[in-house]
Amino acid sequence: MATALKTIAVPEVTPAHADAWHQVVTASMAEDLPGVPPPTRNQSYARLSRPGPGSRLLTWLAYDTGGGRTRPMGAATLRLFDRLGQEHLAETELHVHPDARRRGIGTRLLSAVVDEARSQGRRSLIAEAPASGAADLFCVRNGFRRALTLHHLLLSLEEVHRGWLDELTGADQPGYRTAAWNGTVPDTLADTFAAAKNAMNGMPTGDRDHGALSWDAERVRAVAAVVAGRGDTLLTVAAVHDDESDGTARIAGFTEIVIPGGTAARARQYDTAVVPAHRGHGLGVWLKAHMLRRLHDEYPQVTEVETDNAADNTHMLAVNEQLGFRRQRTSHEYRLTLTERKEPA
Template sequence: MSTSVHVKPLERLSAAEAAAWHQVVAASMNHDLPGVPAPAPGQIHAQLTQPALGSRRLTWLASGADGVPVGVAGLRVFTSPGQEHLAELELHVDPAHRRLGTGSLLLSAVVEACLTENRRSLIAAAAADGPGEAFSERWGFRRALTLDHLMLRLDERPAAELPQITDTAPPGYRLAGWTGTVPDELADAFASAKNAMNDMPVGDLDYGSVAWDADRVRAMAKVIADRGDTLLTVAAVHDDGTMAGYTEILLPQGSGPRAQQYDTAVVPAHRGHGLGLWVKAAMVRRLRAEHPGVVEIETDNADDNVHMLAVNHRLGFRSYRRTRELQLDVPAT
């Protein structure tokens, strides 16, 4: 165990501390996830300083004897009803300073905070079969879910090649779309559709569930806007006014070339009509028309989510990496 590393909690994040955090995360991701762009400094600052939806964040910085930042840890403590047992870990150690006990010092501080916060489940994500997974398993984390990450290269798939089924609305449905906050007239219907995400495959994760209402979907959009990101939504609306399904895309601040897929869901009563494929293809067309600088979309699916994987493959998504969701059952004091 390293005796020359100092771990301190970050109370009010300074600009220098945010820069140090970015330095460690960028070094860690460049080593462990080549080809996956690290968050920009502004994204890191917003993540650490802006309020999150249904959670609050605790953070730690590890520095060497010379004051150089060598590791960081963040703990997202969930506060929504149905998730009060849960916390989520992000931990990075600069590759040049690994195997010296820094990660263990940070994780010890995180586990102590979980005990203080009365959390029974600590979840984390790591590249499959990578150093983060090996480190977590040495600490007693277990594999709970495997995620298949897929990429769609928009510049390699002409619009004409999208499946013909996506060109025509399924009978009884129409498309709706918006940027940022859902229009008031669709807010309640959107919240109801959001609850369909509660049956998505989560493997053995003790993830809990979240109840969505109009206020929560508005709050979600505000959190995303406040950190400088842009949220695009395309939805399928039934003739009776209910929202049957939707898909969301996040454009990180600065609108770089890679967009991130957020939720895609189809309400159980409306499944079997091809709505998932329809709304996702409509989103691809929207991106091409409104955001031509976006050339790739990244998404992830549980490896047993056979239906959504099939939808994504039909659209041209291709697998390019895998991650594991890991869970530590925090021992009660």
């Protein structure tokens, strides 16, 4: 049967575009990431139409128009970061339907992505690929260099004894108490929560050229609004330190979980960080145990939690493995240099 390939840039994502994206991604993930649940159609549309704050998302679709019908065969996005400290950075996600591979679709989509990233003045383009797979080889062939290795871990909550979580959360943490909320941080903690978020700038990022990200209360609220707008549930547990010298309550660490659609069986670990001045007290395990207890008690439909850690983030890997997370797979983040880094004069 004759085939004809057509690649289009999507000026504004509609439900029909999101459905085409969803078809390609579902087939691609079934081939490359068996066992990893693909997004639902609603989640695909929400993701494409509501990018995170401080960024823009551009979309391309490739169709096979031969044989009198139109079938989506490839999809790509380019996320352009506009926030201060990351204006040089862009990320891409690219999928090709297994039935349409080795026909130049991926190359054509990548060319469109790279041209646009360059035209937007970006210095680095980041892409993630499962280790030792077709996407891994595609990145290497197209000039990307490996920047970071990620271990993906999964926790089965059915294997975590509720009594053990009580023991972990009941352990004495002198000088600290917990605060928990759903969605947006309470106003009284917004500024100190943003300050704690800045502790993530010290996490390993390999050679990603990630830049430094500055958090404030406005950005914290904006991220929560995006998560809610996608129909997901954001849970946060924080460790609060009450400073006796001035009576100020400051967040010393936190952990976040997102439940896709609010009802999914597999939750996703978002950010976890402990402020440097408060490290060495076991707050990471303590906070994560509190979060797992919340899931047990308030969200019984959640049976799994997935997370990922940089391979050289040995401390957080140890925390997660102590709680029962097990390594499922490995992926690599690749960086394509678009323009040379300019050193300050």
